[in-house]
Amino acid sequence: MLIFSPTTIRSLNPQPLPYLSFSHSISLPLPLRSLPTPSKSPHFPSFHINCIDAAQPFDYESHLKNRYIQSTSLKIAIIGFGNFGQFLSKTFLRHHHTLLAHSRTNYADLANHLGVSFYADPHDLFEQHPDVVLLSTSILSTETLLKKLPFQRLRRNTLFVDVLSVKEFPRNLFLKYLPPDFDILCTHPMFGPESGKTSWAGLPFVYDKVRIGDEESRIKRCDKFLDIFEKEGCRMVEMSCMEHDKYAAGSQFVTHTMGRVLEKFGLESSPINTKGYETLLNLVENTKGDSFDLYYGLFMYNQNALEQLERLDMAFESIKKDLFGRLHQVYRKQLFGDNNGEVEKKRSLAQKLLGNGSLTEPPLDNVRQDGS
Numbered sequence: 514m515l516i517f518s519p520t521t522i523r524s525l526n527p528q529p530l531p532y533l534s535f536s537h538s539i540s541l542p543l544p545l546r547s548l549p550t551p552s553k554s555p556h557f558p559s560f561h562i563n564c565i566d567a568a569q570p571f572d573y574e575s576h577l578k579n580r581y582i583q584s585t586s587l588k589i590a591i592i593g594f595g596n597f598g599q600f601l602s603k604t605f606l607r608h609h610h611t612l613l614a615h616s617r618t619n620y621a622d623l624a625n626h627l628g629v630s631f632y633a634d635p636h637d638l639f640e641q642h643p644d645v646v647l648l649s650t651s652i653l654s655t656e657t658l659l660k661k662l663p664f665q666r667l668r669r670n671t672l673f674v675d676v677l678s679v680k681e682f683p684r685n686l687f688l689k690y691l692p693p694d695f696d697i698l699c700t701h702p703m704f705g706p707e708s709g710k711t712s713w714a715g716l717p718f719v720y721d722k723v724r725i726g727d728e729e730s731r732i733k734r735c736d737k738f739l740d741i742f743e744k745e746g747c748r749m750v751e752m753s754c755m756e757h758d759k760y761a762a763g764s765q766f767v768t769h770t771m772g773r774v775l776e777k778f779g780l781e782s783s784p785i786n787t788k789g790y791e792t793l794l795n796l797v798e799n800t801k802g803d804s805f806d807l808y809y810g811l812f813m814y815n816q817n818a819l820e821q822l823e824r825l826d827m828a829f830e831s832i833k834k835d836l837f838g839r840l841h842q843v844y845r846k847q848l849f850g851d852n853n854g855e856v857e858k859k860r861s862l863a864q865k866l867l868g869n870g871s872l873t874e875p876p877l878d879n880v881r882q883d884g885s
């Protein structure tokens with residue numbers, strides 16, 4: 514705590530001071546050592562300055578900072594304030610943007626707690642004239658929702674952004690339903706509340722500037738939005754929505770599928786987890802928080818997903834064939850010269866391993882015929 518006597522202040526301002534008034538910053542070279550005892554003069558009652566670093570209305574630096582923040586901040590309206598919408602809003606707020614939200618569910622209390630203004634009615638939200646409208650709804654509900662939004666209440670050149678995990682689908686919907694004056698930025702932050710919990714540094718952020726007007730203000734607005742992710746250290750990847758979907762089906766859809774398969778399988782931690790096993794446990798952890806709607810959306814609205822699912826299925830069958838093919842060979846070898854009881858035991862073991870026994874059930878009768 515710093516305590517200044519009126520005499521110290523007086524040396525800065527020759528006029529008697531009924532109250533303190535500075536026209537500029539207080540960051541002057543004040544003597545910090547050997548402070549004199551507070552004055553007992555009736556004109557200058559003793560007073561204390563407890564903190565000189567708080568932003569004061571007359572603080573020039575804080576004025577500059579506020580002006581900078583205002584010039585770089587955006588009014589962002591999030592539609593779909595569920596899991597992912599809330600997750601994004603926390604970071605947007607840290608970057609001093611003004612956040613508004615609308616969702617099917619009433620999240621007013623939660624939004625209020627975060628510092629986001631919640632509007633139950635999209636008409637009220639759009640009347641606030643946000644710079645950016647960000648769609649973070651489930652893939653499945655996007656079209657129904659878009660058809661109902663009161664675009665006429667927005668400013669003529671609003672920027673529409675989506676964060677859906679598939680890209681061609683929202684791109685086509687935006688081009689179909691949005692007024693032609695609106696700018697369109699399709700994005701996919703390729704991380705979620707689990708994988709981006711501690712930091713976004715190094716995590717991929719894919720975007721496609723589908724339609725951004727030529728005016729400088731429009732270009733800047735889009736850049737300001739992208740800046741959030743850039744400043745968080747994301748790996749910025751500009752690519753077309755079509756390319757995104759091709760790559761994402763091979764990586765993201767497969768990741769989600771394996772995560773869900775392993776979750777159903779029931780992986781459990783043990784005292785002797787290997788690094789590989791830890792990776793599998795992390796995969797389950799990362800994917801189990803996502804809704805089935807999200808996963809189903811990845812499948813339904815990425816035309817490459819079905820092919821990937823079939824490839825996965827074929828790969829699994831092929832590995833089973835390799836395993837049971839080898840088992841079959843060992844089994845055959847032991848069969849010759851083995852007694853009947855042992856043969857029966859091995860046969861039932863093989864059937865157990867096979868599950869339904871349909872794929873490569875050892876053709877015992879054929880073996881006998883072959884051997885005879």
Ligand code: NAP
Pocket residue numbers: 592593594595596597598616617618619649650651652654658676677678679701702703704705706803804805806807810
């Ligand atoms: P989600 O299940 O895909 O979507 C939930 C959101 O959609 C909620 O805001 C929900 O609103 C809204 N919604 C669902 N059905 C609706 C309907 N019939 N009408 C209106 N709104 C409806 O889960 P999410 O994780 O929050 O994902 C949101 C979007 O972000 C998705 O498009 C997803 O692909 C994308 N994304 C997610 C992640 C992730 O890791 N989670 C990562 C990147 C991108 P209410 O909550 O109000 O019901």
